[in-house]
Amino acid sequence: MSVSTNPYRNLPAVNDILLLPSVVALESRYARDVIVEAIRAELSDVRAALAQGQNGVHTPEAIAANVEKRLSADLQPRLRTVINATGIVLHTNLGRAPIAEEAATAAYEAARGYLNLELDLETGKRSSRQNPIRDWVCRLTGAESATVVNNNAAATVIALRALAQGREVIVSRGQLIEIGGSFRIPEIMAVSGATLREVGTTNITRLSDYEKAITPATAALMQVHTSNYRIAGFTESVSTAELVTLGKQFSLPVIDDIGSGALIDFNRFGFSGEPMARDSISAGADLVLFSGDKLLGGPQAGILAGRKELIQRVEKDPLMRAFRCDKMTLAALEVTLRIYMNEEAALRDIPVLRMLGVLLDELKKRATALAKRLRIIETLASVEVVDDVAYVGGGSLPDQQMKTWVVEVKPRAGSDADFAYRLRVGTPAVMARIRDGKIVFDLRTIFPDQVDALVEAVCHVGRNSA
Numbered sequence: 001m002s003v004s005t006n007p008y009r010n011l012p013a014v015n016d017i018l019l020l021p022s023v024v025a026l027e028s029r030y031a032r033d034v035i036v037e038a039i040r041a042e043l044s045d046v047r048a049a050l051a052q053g054q055n056g057v058h059t060p061e062a063i064a065a066n067v068e069k070r071l072s073a074d075l076q077p078r079l080r081t082v083i084n085a086t087g088i089v090l091h092t093n094l095g096r097a098p099i100a101e102e103a104a105t106a107a108y109e110a111a112r113g114y115l116n117l118e119l120d121l122e123t124g125k126r127s128s129r130q131n132p133i134r135d136w137v138c139r140l141t142g143a144e145s146a147t148v149v150n151n152n153a154a155a156t157v158i159a160l161r162a163l164a165q166g167r168e169v170i171v172s173r174g175q176l177i178e179i180g181g182s183f184r185i186p187e188i189m190a191v192s193g194a195t196l197r198e199v200g201t202t203n204i205t206r207l208s209d210y211e212k213a214i215t216p217a218t219a220a221l222m223q224v225h226t227s228n229y230r231i232a233g234f235t236e237s238v239s240t241a242e243l244v245t246l247g248k249q250f251s252l253p254v255i256d257d258i259g260s261g262a263l264i265d266f267n268r269f270g271f272s273g274e275p276m277a278r279d280s281i282s283a284g285a286d287l288v289l290f291s292g293d294k295l296l297g298g299p300q301a302g303i304l305a306g307r308k309e310l311i312q313r314v315e316k317d318p319l320m321r322a323f324r325c326d327k328m329t330l331a332a333l334e335v336t337l338r339i340y341m342n343e344e345a346a347l348r349d350i351p352v353l354r355m356l357g358v359l360l361d362e363l364k365k366r367a368t369a370l371a372k373r374l375r376i377i378e379t380l381a382s383v384e385v386v387d388d389v390a391y392v393g394g395g396s397l398p399d400q401q402m403k404t405w406v407v408e409v410k411p412r413a414g415s416d417a418d419f420a421y422r423l424r425v426g427t428p429a430v431m432a433r434i435r436d437g438k439i440v441f442d443l444r445t446i447f448p449d450q451v452d453a454l455v456e457a458v459c460h461v462g463r464n465s466a
């Protein structure tokens with residue numbers, strides 16, 4: 001009868017645990033060294049707990065059960081589905097635009113199989129991966145040619161390199177934007193090898209300011225949409241058409257970075273001042289740049305549309321290879337653009353447009369229905385339906401609010417921050433707003449088919465924090 005009084009000596013060895021049938025079974029799912037590592041980590045935690053004087057059941061079976069939990073938690077994908085209850089339609093941290101179902105299917109099919117990415121099926125010869133996108137962009141914007149890269153930041157760099165490396169580009173001081181994540185026009189300009197020539201002041205830039213700055217070193221005139229801020233009050237700026245006239249006079253191309261790629265008029269949603277790609281082309285801009293995943297509502301991409309000769313120069317740039325899109329993006333983008341051929345279909349099938357266009361009455365109805373289901377949850381002290389305002393996000397339309405309907409809930413126990421945290425780390429994760437001690441769910445960005453999961457998530461959090 002000599003049971004050791006030293007609890008460490010009763011701990012099973014790694015090898016003993018590895019021999020348990022429940023652990024052997026894990027080998028069909030996890031590599032052996034990953035399992036060994038998890039056992040060591042578990043044993044080390046047990047030793048630490050014992051050292052602190054804690055007791056517990058440390059049979060091999062109990063340890064094996066914890067090892068299995070540990071492995072399944074540790075090997076969860078880090079990227080997960082999030083229910084966006086923030087009301088921000090283009091939420092950069094949540095991946096910006098959710099794409100159309102048909103576009104997602106195209107990306108899926110492209111991913112899991114082969115496709116004629118660089119093959120002309122008619123002739124059997126090699127072709128450019130840019131051709132399909134070029135075709136649709138030209139039809140939708142009236143441009144002579146087009147090409148696509150990974151994002152609009154890349155589009156800006158490659159356009160400046162191809163057109164202005166070693167020379168000067170004139171930009172208004174009112175348009176030297178920072179988008180966030182270190183995209184600043186002066187820095188992008190430096191990376192591209194072009195030299196920034198600033199003109200005007202923050203609030204006033206006249207055509208004569210551009211004209212006076214033109215020298216033999218000038219390679220282009222550039223206009224940048226102030227996507228994420230507005231200059232209001234005593235202001236003056238130059239229109240695209242005026243800049244184009246000046247450019248023609250001096251044989252200088254005009255590059256127009258419009259930011260969001262609006263392919264339809266956003267006035268229909270009550271938003272003003274969002275430039276459309278087609279308008280910029282018809283005003284005579286030589287190269288128009290825009291994102292695929294902002295208001296266009298497609299996958300992340302940077303589209304360049306404009307004069308054929310300039311597009312050819314861009315495509316010949318060695319960086320094109322580094323910046324080119326992959327097959328999944330191209331497949332999803334092509335389908336997204338094709339949907340725009342029919343505006344009615346775009347409004348219905350492109351999630352960004354659908355969320356911006358949903359009627360307030362409909363949102364109120366959805367909020368009321370959600371509230372009714374949440375009121376049954378005992379861990380909530382209050383559930384209210386209220387009207388509210390939200391923003392488009394993604395660095396678009398910064399000063400323009402959108403009316404919306406939300407459900408506000410107040411947890412009975414625990415803090416609002418704790419409740420929001422638990423929602424965030426749940427499965428599926430839920431991102432909500434917090435305001436005045438309440439959690440706010442905005443119906444605009446919650447997809448109708450996510451409501452069941454959302455209710456379940458709130459129930460679950462309530463159960464665990466009560």
Ligand SMILES: *Cc1c(COP(=O)(O)O)cnc(C)c1O
Pocket residue numbers: 151152153154156177179183224225226227228257258259260290291292301302395
């Ligand atoms: C958003 C934006 C960019 C950057 O576009 P990404 O697609 O995010 O790289 C560049 N210019 C303007 C004006 C923008 O609004």
